[in-house]
Amino acid sequence: QAQVVESGGGVVQPGKSLRLSCAASAISFSVDPMHWVRQAPGKGLEWVASISYDVSDTHYADSVKGRFTISRDNSNKTLYLEMNSLRLEDTAIYYCAEATLAGPILDVWGKGTTVTVSS
Amino acid sequence: EIVMTQSAATLSVSPGERATLSCRASQSVGNNLAWYQQKPGQAPRLLIYAASSRATGIPTRFSGSGSGTEFTLTINNLQSEDFAFYYCQQYNGWPLTFGGGARVENK
Numbered sequence: 001q002a003q004v005v006e007s008g009g010g011v012v013q014p015g016k017s018l019r020l021s022c023a024a025s026a027i028s029f030s031v032d033p034m035h036w037v038r039q040a041p042g043k044g045l046e047w048v049a050s051i052s053y054d055v056s057d058t059h060y061a062d063s064v065k066g067r068f069t070i071s072r073d074n075s076n077k078t079l080y081l082e083m084n085s086l087r088l089e090d091t092a093i094y095y096c097a098e099a100t101l102a103g104p105i106l107d108v109w110g111k112g113t114t115v116t117v118s119s
Numbered sequence: 120e121i122v123m124t125q126s127a128a129t130l131s132v133s134p135g136e137r138a139t140l141s142c143r144a145s146q147s148v149g150n151n152l153a154w155y156q157q158k159p160g161q162a163p164r165l166l167i168y169a170a171s172s173r174a175t176g177i178p179t180r181f182s183g184s185g186s187g188t189e190f191t192l193t194i195n196n197l198q199s200e201d202f203a204f205y206y207c208q209q210y211n212g213w214p215l216t217f218g219g220g221a222r223v224e225n226k
Binding site: 035037044045047050059060061062095101103104105106107109110111 | 151153155157161162163164165168169174175206208210213214215216217218219220
């Protein structure tokens with residue numbers, strides 16, 4: 001059973017940076033696209049960023065473009081989200097999701113890590 | 120950006136009854152549509168992909184239908200563990216977009 005576990009969340013001031021990590025267990029990690037999805041308190045799901053299995057392709061939500069960077073280390077089965085210039089509205093639970101099926105279908109989710117941006 | 124709209128924010132359904140959730144896309148997404156279930160304090164769980172294919176381990180009482188811009192998630196014989204939030208998501212194009220969610224509550 002594939003699993004992913006997020007870490008790196010915390011409380012940070014506006015304008016500061018934070019790096020999230022997501023450790024995966026699936027043998028197929030190196031061929032699976034990976035995604036970050038967030039959920040602000042009491043709100044719905046918002047897709048944040050995606051990366052192809054070979055790092056050749058990345059996509060970002062407009063709300064984070066230019067501030068967040070998604071990356072991965074296939075040898076260590078780890079996904080990252082580098083978050084810079086954090087804003088109050090970035091406060092959310094950040095979920096890592098692995099797409100083991102064909103297409104951006106988010107079929108393996110972690111429990112999430114909480115990011116709070118507060119002065 | 121493709122906007123996904125879930126028309127009913129809350130559905131009140133009794134156990135054993137059927138729940139029908141709707142999702143509309145602002146433009147055609149073919150059958151590139153997934154449904155997720157989320158319970159309070161938990162991560163989302165994939166229920167349906169490709170509009171009508173059940174994910175591994177999902178009970179047969181969950182079914183999806185539709186194509187293009189109109190989609191439906193049907194939960195037959197609603198069980199107590201089915202009271203939760205449900206989100207649709209299109210993956211036909213970037214950015215990936217979710218519907219606003221619909222809560223299924225005990226009537």
